[in-house]
Amino acid sequence: MQATNLSWSQTEHNIAKSAFDKAYKRETDFILQAVRQEASKITELQDLWQMNDYLSARRHDLEGKYDFDESSLVFTFANLIKEEWLKIEELEGLAAEKLAKISMLSKM
Amino acid sequence: MQATNLSWSQTEHNIAKSAFDKAYKRETDFILQAVRQEASKITELQDLWQMNDYLSARRHDLEGKYDFDESSLVFTFANLIKEEWLKIEELEGLAAEKLAKISMLSKM
Numbered sequence: 001m002q003a004t005n006l007s008w009s010q011t012e013h014n015i016a017k018s019a020f021d022k023a024y025k026r027e028t029d030f031i032l033q034a035v036r037q038e039a040s041k042i043t044e045l046q047d048l049w050q051m052n053d054y055l056s057a058r059r060h061d062l063e064g065k066y067d068f069d070e071s072s073l074v075f076t077f078a079n080l081i082k083e084e085w086l087k088i089e090e091l092e093g094l095a096a097e098k099l100a101k102i103s104m105l106s107k108m
Numbered sequence: 109m110q111a112t113n114l115s116w117s118q119t120e121h122n123i124a125k126s127a128f129d130k131a132y133k134r135e136t137d138f139i140l141q142a143v144r145q146e147a148s149k150i151t152e153l154q155d156l157w158q159m160n161d162y163l164s165a166r167r168h169d170l171e172g173k174y175d176f177d178e179s180s181l182v183f184t185f186a187n188l189i190k191e192e193w194l195k196i197e198e199l200e201g202l203a204a205e206k207l208a209k210i211s212m213l214s215k216m
């Protein structure tokens with residue numbers, strides 16, 4: 001699929017950046033809250049290593065997922081929608097072609 | 109130094125195991141408490157990754173440090189005393205030769 005050579009107007013760039021930041025904040029807030037909750041319940045070393053594994057996985061995942069590179073933004077948004085960190089409505093204002101691609105990819 | 113070919117009587121083995129378990133419990137209790145305390149103060153992602161690094165380091169450290177292998181027990185105890193997870197008095201009952209070696213190594 002042709003998705004990497006789409007051009008983004010300044011307005012689209014701004015919409016995209018705002019949605020991207022929103023999803024990032026949602027996901028990281030979720031992780032922060034989850035860790036604070038889990039940490040208060042920890043009683044055994046095994047729980048600690050499980051939290052460590054969870055943190056390592058989330059860190060790795062976030063690093064790969066939140067890359068604001070226009071050439072892959074359609075895929076980035078499709079993934080964020082699939083994982084429910086973002087709604088397609090929050091990308092309103094992007095060209096119809098981009099929205100259609102993002103929507104389609106998010107269902108794959 | 110000759111420290112690996114010491115022989116351990118059953119009584120010494122029991123004293124050593126009890127001290128070893130005590131140190132392990134102290135250190136792991138400390139880590140558990142530290143994490144619960146720190147976790148409650150976490151507000152930023154950066155704090156979370158710092159905790160992740162701390163946990164990874166502790167895990168690696170514990171795995172290497174708490175090896176109840178008689179051939180290296182004198183070194184293990186010297187290290188635990190140096191790091192203040194154990195007091196030499198808690199090894200009372202071991203042969204004088206072992207205690208002297210442990211004490212000397214703990215000051216190196």
